[in-house]
């Protein structure tokens with residue numbers, strides 16, 4: 355890229371990953387290395403207008419600091435949760451940040467004067483894992499984040515599919531148990547109602563006759579299962595089987611080379627991956643079995659993915675200027 359004369363000296367992008375509680379922010383070089391990182395509270399209870407103000411203030415502050423450090427900010431990338439219209443740059447809906455049809459990209463362009471890309475938190479996390487993390491070097495990647503819910507990103511040759519309505523990748527709402535527990539979306543038996551970290555803790559508490567807020571986490575269920583406790587073993591295996599059903603559906607649809615699992619549940623390591631690989635293997639008929647690996651970028655993935663979107667936006671601008 356340095357042989358391209360239209361690229362300014364020491365270009366960087368500013369990246370923000372906005373979550374319900376905090377924002378992970380960075381100034382990132384074109385090679386994906388962060389030269390500055392910051393974290394700020396979102397304080398979503400203040401309402402969407404105040405959160406938007408903070409996003410723009412933090413982004414502008416990072417661009418100013420980058421300039422003071424001798425870099426040239428060339429673009430901004432912002433990742434937000436919920437439903438995101440990446441083409442129009444609008445945060446359509448978000449439960450935990452309170453956004454309703456916020457034209458975040460236009461607001462950022464007006465404030466910072468930089469090309470800006472808006473992305474969905476899980477899709478950009480998948481983008482980063484596919485291009486820089488555990489899926490690196492394989493063109494077709496399904497990234498699945500398993501935490502309170504389950505969401506996915508399908509990345510093909512460095513681009514995450516957005517969908518016609520900004521809602522691609524909702525693998526957590528694949529129907530896996532028609533008579534299963536009620537999902538947050540209102541239907542029964544969605545994958546995330548059975549196999550999310552929250553669902554595993556709930557199911558264990560229910561069967562153990564403990565109070566649902568008795569604080570048995572999915573990680574503890576995994577630990578008790580490994581220690582040989584039959585109830586924990588049953589709950590864990592139920593979740594693993596449901597996940598394998600969901601991933602098998604994903605593989606039938608997408609035929610990926612690599613499935614990258616992220617989010618809190620993936621930290622269970624072999625306790626998850628060993629039985630899950632076996633259960634997925636059983637479900638494969640003529641489909642090729644994907645490589646199943648843990649995410650490599652941790653909670654930095656969203657911010658790095660926002661940076662990648664920004665870099666892509668900057669490149670588009672370069673190409674347009676050259677014409």
Ligand SMILES: [Zn+2]
Pocket residue numbers: 526527537538539540541544
């Ligand atoms: Zn659902």
